[in-house]
Amino acid sequence: MADEVILLDYWPSMFGMRTRVALEEKNIKFDYREQDLFNKSPFLLEMNPVHKKIPVLIHNGKPVCESLIQVEYIDETWPGGNSFLPSDPYQRAQAKFWGDFIDKKVYGPTRLIWGAKGEEQEAGTKEFIEMLKMLESELGDKTYFGGETFGYVDIAMIGFYCWFDVLEKCGNFSIEAECPKLIAWAKRCMKRESVGKSLPNSDKITKFVPELKKKIGIE
Amino acid sequence: MAERSEEVKLLGMWASPFSRRVEIALTLKGLPYEFSEQDIANKSPLLLQSNPVHKMIPVLLHNGKPISESLVILEYIDDTWQHNQILPQDPYDKAIARFWARFVDEQIYVTAMKVVGKVGEERDAAVEATRDLLKLMEKELVGKDFLGGESLGFVDIVATLVAFWLMRTEEVVGVKVVPVEMFPEIHRWVKNLLDVDVIKKCIPPEDEHLNYIRARMDSLKLKSV
Numbered sequence: 001m002a003d004e005v006i007l008l009d010y011w012p013s014m015f016g017m018r019t020r021v022a023l024e025e026k027n028i029k030f031d032y033r034e035q036d037l038f039n040k041s042p043f044l045l046e047m048n049p050v051h052k053k054i055p056v057l058i059h060n061g062k063p064v065c066e067s068l069i070q071v072e073y074i075d076e077t078w079p080g081g082n083s084f085l086p087s088d089p090y091q092r093a094q095a096k097f098w099g100d101f102i103d104k105k106v107y108g109p110t111r112l113i114w115g116a117k118g119e120e121q122e123a124g125t126k127e128f129i130e131m132l133k134m135l136e137s138e139l140g141d142k143t144y145f146g147g148e149t150f151g152y153v154d155i156a157m158i159g160f161y162c163w164f165d166v167l168e169k170c171g172n173f174s175i176e177a178e179c180p181k182l183i184a185w186a187k188r189c190m191k192r193e194s195v196g197k198s199l200p201n202s203d204k205i206t207k208f209v210p211e212l213k214k215k216i217g218i219e
Numbered sequence: 220m221a222e223r224s225e226e227v228k229l230l231g232m233w234a235s236p237f238s239r240r241v242e243i244a245l246t247l248k249g250l251p252y253e254f255s256e257q258d259i260a261n262k263s264p265l266l267l268q269s270n271p272v273h274k275m276i277p278v279l280l281h282n283g284k285p286i287s288e289s290l291v292i293l294e295y296i297d298d299t300w301q302h303n304q305i306l307p308q309d310p311y312d313k314a315i316a317r318f319w320a321r322f323v324d325e326q327i328y329v330t331a332m333k334v335v336g337k338v339g340e341e342r343d344a345a346v347e348a349t350r351d352l353l354k355l356m357e358k359e360l361v362g363k364d365f366l367g368g369e370s371l372g373f374v375d376i377v378a379t380l381v382a383f384w385l386m387r388t389e390e391v392v393g394v395k396v397v398p399v400e401m402f403p404e405i406h407r408w409v410k411n412l413l414d415v416d417v418i419k420k421c422i423p424p425e426d427e428h429l430n431y432i433r434a435r436m437d438s439l440k441l442k443s444v
Contacts, residue, residue: 050322050355064314066321076310089298090284096291101272134272 005030006058008044010037012208014107014159015067016055017198021155022074024194025082038215068099071155084152095146098138099156105131110163113171114209115218125171129178136182143188150192154185158195161186165202166209227252228280230266232259234423234431236380237289238277243376243421244296248303290320293373306373319359319366320377327352331385334396335436346396349385353402356381360404364411371415375408382409383422391432 005023007030009016023030035044035054047056047063056063057070064073075084085092109131112124135157139145145153164175164186176183189195213219227245229252231238245252257266257276269278269285279286279295286295297305307313330352333345356378359366366374386397386409399406412418423431 059311062311064311065318069314069317069321072317073310073314076313089295090281090286092298093286093291093295096294097272097286097288100288100291 003028004058004060007032008035008047008054008056008058009033010035010054011200012205012212013054014163017159017162018067018155019055019057019070019074020198021158021194022071022084024197025084025150025155025192026074026078027081028074028078068103068152068156071099071152075152082149082151084155086146086151091146095152098135098145098153101131102135102153102156102160106135106157106160110160110167113167115213115216121171125173128167128171129173129175132175132179132182136179139181139185141181144185150189154189158186158189159199161190162199162202162205166206169206170209225250226280226282228255229253230255230257230263230269230276230278230280232257232276234428235276236384239383239421239423240289240376240379241277241279241292241296243379243417244293244305246417246421247305247371247376248296248300250296250300290317290324290377293376297373305376307367316367316373319356319374322352322355323374323377323380327356327385328380331381331388331396334385334392334394335388335432336439342392342394346394349396350401353381353397353405357402357404360408365408371412371418375412379412379418379422381405382412383428387425387428388432390429391436 005028007016007019007023009020009032011034020032035041037054040052044054044056045052047058048054048065051065053065055067055070056065057073058064059073059077064070071084085095106128109124109128112120113128116124142148144150145157168175190199227250229238229241229245231241231254233239233256242252242254255265257263259276262274266276266278267274269280270276270287273287275287277287277289277292279292281295281299286292293305306316327349330345330348334342334349337345356366363369365371366378381397382405389396397405
């Protein structure tokens, strides 16, 4: 049976990038549909009525929402090739823990770095660096977060990399100086075809952020 | 069930919905475990060592190895002891279950906390917002005995937070956040839950629990004066 896979997404979204990477890793053909988040389509609202957010993965007409849930769904539905999660339950739990950590602790501060000013922005920058250091400590000297194979936590984190340049500019800091191993990890990931195809260039994001600020009404 | 000697220890807190849900899962699977009540105000070295990132309960220690974050723990339990499955088998159904579990924790819980933590207009707004979220849960229950379908599942276990925490707070706060006229399905579901022995066994005893919530709220008011 031919699978129909649609992805409702927004090009700068680090969450959307996770799903793109996951689909590319499994060589799944999908229909990428760019969404206008400032003028949400009836289809998006129908497919994600609860949160009205992207990304939404639609597989044979059935929607799956939330990027990490989508990554797991992709891994379970198309089990061939590179498995994103380890088979050992304890290792799986560790991977899910770190995916959850990235969602809860890493994303929030980034909004303060590019979206806020003064003390709030400084606090965001400080927190972001602290969280990245925790991630770097978890990575250690491994090639990828999961060890030798590119997996769930790598997919959860890599989309942030194209945002690093603009975050550094806004927050006036150097991520490489704070977390060199993490940058080395990101560069390794960028060599993967799936990642290269799924992430926009850093300068595109850097140019985009001032426009985004205008759109959402912050100076 | 266990092929070798298994040591399962739960670092938890008797009044926490996140801790209790792990106890429900362990009990559903018939797994013996040691419960270690943690003092959140004075965190033990074992807790800090087992969950250095968040320093929070619950933490499950399986043969000494720690797993943190209640939803991660629930999935770990289901992966490790595969009888009496909590999550559905089908990947799509699993994705939906995971979605609703997060909805309870990230949307309902966060908003409902404001009902307890705020007063006056801010509380009223929180009540409204919580009801809007609960309407979505109400819809999910139409035609079903449990959120998991015919029997108790992952989302039911997670949503005990609504049944035995949010709804119990009504007495203490003096606001009917979840009136039966507005939420008949949720009330029916709570009755179904109370018919399940494991649930009855694993939820905090009502009177003690209400006193605890009252005491916590009083202490918060004292701080804000």
